[in-house]
Amino acid sequence: MSAEGGRKWALETFGPDGAKVRAKLPTVMKALHTRMADAQDASGMRARGVYGNIWRGALETLVDEFGKLQGAFLFTPKGANYKVVCLNGTLLFPWRFSTDDPAAISNANLITSPARLALFTQARPVQEEELDLDFERPELTDADREILTSYGSHIARAKSEARSVVLIAYSSSSTGLHSLEWGDVKSVDGDTGHVEWDFHESLLAPTVQAAVQTPPTKRADFATGVIPQAIVVPRLVANDDE
Amino acid sequence: MSDDDIQLELISEPSTPARTVAKSFEAARLTQARVLRGLTKAALADLVGVTPAAIGQFEARITTPRAELLTKLALELDVPVEFFATGRPMAELDAAEAHFRSLRSTRASDRARAASFVEQVWELSFALEKRVQFPEIDLPEITPGTEPAEAARALRAAWGISPGPLPHLVATIESRGVIVSILSLASQEVARVDAFSTSSLGRPIIVVTPERAQNVYRHRFTCAHELGHLLLHSDAAPGDLSQEREADAFAAEFLCPADQIGPSLPSSMNLPSLERLSRRWGVSTQSLVRRMGELRTVSDSSVRRAYQRLRSVESLASDEPVSAYKGEMPSLLREAYKIAGEHGLSLADLARDLRWQPRRVTEVLGMEDPRPALKLV
Numbered sequence: 001m002s003a004e005g006g007r008k009w010a011l012e013t014f015g016p017d018g019a020k021v022r023a024k025l026p027t028v029m030k031a032l033h034t035r036m037a038d039a040q041d042a043s044g045m046r047a048r049g050v051y052g053n054i055w056r057g058a059l060e061t062l063v064d065e066f067g068k069l070q071g072a073f074l075f076t077p078k079g080a081n082y083k084v085v086c087l088n089g090t091l092l093f094p095w096r097f098s099t100d101d102p103a104a105i106s107n108a109n110l111i112t113s114p115a116r117l118a119l120f121t122q123a124r125p126v127q128e129e130e131l132d133l134d135f136e137r138p139e140l141t142d143a144d145r146e147i148l149t150s151y152g153s154h155i156a157r158a159k160s161e162a163r164s165v166v167l168i169a170y171s172s173s174s175t176g177l178h179s180l181e182w183g184d185v186k187s188v189d190g191d192t193g194h195v196e197w198d199f200h201e202s203l204l205a206p207t208v209q210a211a212v213q214t215p216p217t218k219r220a221d222f223a224t225g226v227i228p229q230a231i232v233v234p235r236l237v238a239n240d241d242e
Numbered sequence: 243m244s245d246d247d248i249q250l251e252l253i254s255e256p257s258t259p260a261r262t263v264a265k266s267f268e269a270a271r272l273t274q275a276r277v278l279r280g281l282t283k284a285a286l287a288d289l290v291g292v293t294p295a296a297i298g299q300f301e302a303r304i305t306t307p308r309a310e311l312l313t314k315l316a317l318e319l320d321v322p323v324e325f326f327a328t329g330r331p332m333a334e335l336d337a338a339e340a341h342f343r344s345l346r347s348t349r350a351s352d353r354a355r356a357a358s359f360v361e362q363v364w365e366l367s368f369a370l371e372k373r374v375q376f377p378e379i380d381l382p383e384i385t386p387g388t389e390p391a392e393a394a395r396a397l398r399a400a401w402g403i404s405p406g407p408l409p410h411l412v413a414t415i416e417s418r419g420v421i422v423s424i425l426s427l428a429s430q431e432v433a434r435v436d437a438f439s440t441s442s443l444g445r446p447i448i449v450v451t452p453e454r455a456q457n458v459y460r461h462r463f464t465c466a467h468e469l470g471h472l473l474l475h476s477d478a479a480p481g482d483l484s485q486e487r488e489a490d491a492f493a494a495e496f497l498c499p500a501d502q503i504g505p506s507l508p509s510s511m512n513l514p515s516l517e518r519l520s521r522r523w524g525v526s527t528q529s530l531v532r533r534m535g536e537l538r539t540v541s542d543s544s545v546r547r548a549y550q551r552l553r554s555v556e557s558l559a560s561d562e563p564v565s566a567y568k569g570e571m572p573s574l575l576r577e578a579y580k581i582a583g584e585h586g587l588s589l590a591d592l593a594r595d596l597r598w599q600p601r602r603v604t605e606v607l608g609m610e611d612p613r614p615a616l617k618l619v
Contacts, residue, residue, distance in 0.1 A: 033510070034541045041547055175551075176510030204509045222407040222462070222524025227569040228417040232578045233375050234585045 006201045011147045013166065013184060015088040015156065017069045019139050024065060026180060026203045029170060032061050033177040040174040051174040056082065058094035058168070066092065071156065075124055080115035089126065089159030090166050090184070091119055098171035102179035105169055109193035119165050120188060126160045167195065180204045260309035260316075260323045267312070268328040269303045275319040275326075276301075277358045280351070290314040324597040333364040333443050341439050341471040341485065356425065356438055356449065359606075362598075363423050364443045366606050367575060369595050373582040376574070379419035379445065384473050390488045393473055394495035405502050407523045410569025411462050415469060420446045422465060422572040424455050424564075424608055439468035441476045448472070457561040458570055459526035466493035494533060497525050504537050511540060511548040528552055575607050 010018035032054065040051040059082045066085045067074055074083040075091060085092045093116075097108035110116065140148075165185050171178040183200020276286050276297075283301070284294040290311060299305045307315060316323040335357045367376070382400040384393045398408075401418065408414070412422050439448045448468040455461045470492030475485050503523065508515040511534075513527065520527045531552065535545035564570045579592070593600040 030509075031541070034543055037547060038543050041550070172510075176508075176512045178510065178512065220406060220409065221522040222409050222411070223567050223569065225409045227410045228413045230377050230413070230416040230419075230574045230577060232377070232574070232581050234581055235373060235375055 007144070008147055009199050009201075011144055012155070013088065013090055013159070013164075015071050016137055016140065016148055017066070017071055017087060019144060020069075021066055021087065021092075022203075023139070025168065025182065028061055028065050029058070029168070029180055029203075030177055032057050033172055037174045048174060054172065055094065055096055058096075058170075059084065062092055062094060062168075073125070077115045077118035078122055079113075079118060084119065086124060086160075089124075089156040089161075090164040091124070092166050092168065093119055094168045094170070096172060097169050098178070099173045100171065100178065102171045104171065105179070105181060108169075108195070110167075110188055110195050112188065112190060112193045117188075117190065120163050120185070122163070124160055124163070126157050167200075169200075177204075260312045263323050263327040264306060264309045264312055266328045267300075267306045267326055268332070269301050270332065270334060271326045272297075272307075272315065272319075273301045274358050274361060275315075275321050277351075277354050278362070279319050280355055281319075282351075286315075286318065289318045320599065321602075322597055322599065327597065330595070330597065331365065331368050333361040333368075335361050335364075335440060335443060341468065341475060341489070353438075359425055360438075360440060360443070360447055360449055362602075362606050363421060363447055363449070363575075364445070365596060366592075366603070367421055367445060367447075367578070369592060370575065370578040370582055373585065373587055374578045376445070376578060377417060377419040381418065381420070381446065381473060388474070390470060390474060390491035391495040391500070393470070394492045395499065397469075397473060397496060398499070405499070408497055409524075410567075411465055411497075411524070412572055413569040415448070415465060416572065416574040420448060420469070420472065421574055422448045422450070423575065423606070424572060425449050425451045437464045437468055439471050441472050446472045455564040457526070458564045458567050459520065459524060459529070459562065461564045461570060462497065462524050463493050463526065463529060466496045469493075469496070494529065494536065498523055498529070498533055500533075500537055503530075503533060507534050507537070509540075511544050511551075513548070513551065572608055576609060579607055579609075 007019055007022060010022040012018070014021055036051045036054045036057055040048065043050045062085050063074060063083055066072055066087060067083075069087060071088045073086050075086040076083050095110060097110075098104040166182055167185055168180070168182045170180045180203045181200055182203060184198045186196040186198040188195055276283070279286075281289075282294075283297040287294040287297045291314070292311065296305070300307050312323055312326055316325065319325075370376075380401075382396060384396065388396075401414065403414075416422055437448070437450045437454055439446065441447075448465060450461060450464050450468075454464050467489045470489035471485065474488055474492060503519075506519060507530065511531070516527045516530045519530055523530075528549070531545055531548045534540050534548075535542060579587075582592075589600050589603060593603050596603065
């Protein structure tokens, strides 16, 4: 998925706030990870439980960062003791799918507690999408406004009725934030928790993709290649016979 | 006997008698030899049976040692008697004219000893340059006030270094006419010097201690740091700590340009990834962590934690010795000696020219294997 595609999807999903949410999410999650890793270090505990509370930190952080946006309200899934941000009719739910393996996303299962199932099944109030695009939003380009205008005002209601959920899937431990992806969920298997994505993209991908600037076959290291030779030549000695 | 007669006698007589040397005694040579041996005036006086004041007077050119005493001094200082005679080019380097890597933790006496070593490196190179032509010095002019990172980019461009890891750093530096030497004074005291450089003797010289050379990554960063001094601070009086920071910034950009290493750095403190990058770019993992902090790819607290983790596993990490990397071992002086040898110069000739013990010549040439010898008991 291209960066333009991800931005377009964010605008279509979250309305005028989509671009801002997409831009801020990596920063917000990196900062959360750092705070939790610091807390783990400061605790002096070998058990990783301090960092393990990042799941709750993520929920609170999303509420703090995005809960007061124009098209947002807070939603409590039945049986949960936390609140989830609902933005433009779509729930925004953080999911730590692995502690160490970014690739595990392909076969990770969402543990389906009753509260989590309620994310996908429980009816949620409808908040009309904000379509006053004259409201000052310097982050939006003309192309963004075109997308928002053409996508119509009914989208918030449709998303709400479809029980739309966007998962923010991340792999992390106190040693690092290994991956950060997000996307909307097409379905979740109630028995296995297998997630079928409709759309998803990596929010750390631009950095990782840019990592390789030379083709792998031509990757040189500091000890390869021809060693430069210091050119030392004998001085000419004057010949007495000449 | 005139001065000319003494010169002729020195050249024609390999074992010039001490009485002749006494007549042309060069006080600075006594200081150089004493400092190189790491002896105070009092300690040397004790060894040869005179008062410390007498040694002071010899070095201050107030009096001249007698022939018998010169023989004793030569024995204790492990030099031929002829070493103390005048009649050959001499470098005099004030320790205050050299950039020392660990300025604050280095004692003045250690700095003086290291400076005396550089004097001998220069004298050896001068003796060789009479027979062979060294590469021309190729260091671009850097306008005073230039940012270290900008100077590093300018040097990469001037030397035509391709984007990516900088291969064979020491060989590259030497091919541009700068002498690099691994200090052969392998004592604990001089180890504190770490490294130093000077351009005040005409040809720029970089000296690294064997301790720094135990790890190729530290060695490379150290050499790049000293190169930074030669470019940025050739006219400035050494000693300012801000110069050390500038040399560090130069080395970081020279070895890992921000626009090239930046995209390669992981988005989190993933140590296995950093170790892979370290092996590719030839810099330590600690340097990469620092680079991540400088380039703001991670938070300061992440950098602090990474340092803590690296310290905790430091004892488990194995060093990559410089000797395993041909492009990082100094070779300019040895190459010059080899070429001169092919045209008739022997070790004995060179030792006689310099008035050194032949063993000392091989030490300064870097031909002695610094590795400890296996002894069967």
